[in-house]
Amino acid sequence: MADGRPMYLQLIEQVRQRVAIGDWPSGHELPSIRELAAELSVSVITIKRAYLELEREGVIVTRHGRGSFVADTNVVMPDRFNRDLDRHLEAAARLAAQLGIDPETLELRLRDATNALTQDVSS
Numbered sequence: 001m002a003d004g005r006p007m008y009l010q011l012i013e014q015v016r017q018r019v020a021i022g023d024w025p026s027g028h029e030l031p032s033i034r035e036l037a038a039e040l041s042v043s044v045i046t047i048k049r050a051y052l053e054l055e056r057e058g059v060i061v062t063r064h065g066r067g068s069f070v071a072d073t074n075v076v077m078p079d080r081f082n083r084d085l086d087r088h089l090e091a092a093a094r095l096a097a098q099l100g101i102d103p104e105t106l107e108l109r110l111r112d113a114t115n116a117l118t119q120d121v122s123s
Helices: 007-020 033-040 044-057 073-098 103-122
Strands: 060-063 067-070
Touching (some): 007 073, 033 044
Antiparallel strands (some): 060 067
16 A cells, blocks of 8 residues: 555545445445554554544445444445546546547547456466
């Protein structure tokens, strides 16, 4: 998780990703705040902030005394991830336009990236 964003934002993104790709299905128990803080060598407050944001978004639910779990992702996540995907595609289209890349070339590059990803997954 070594990028320029605050750690809690990086953690939020990683949890969202794991849920989106199905690594963590509905009902999956997340590590406790204390466990994760110790594992990542960050403060409990950082993890708590990420978990609170994920709960606010409906990605996780916290049950007092039991822990935090992935929410029913069939309800919330498809819309959330479709919005995220649209935002990323719009950003890619803007960048391509700034670089003078025409839509057909951008489409080919997206296909290449998709093909490379599917090859990596099947390897």
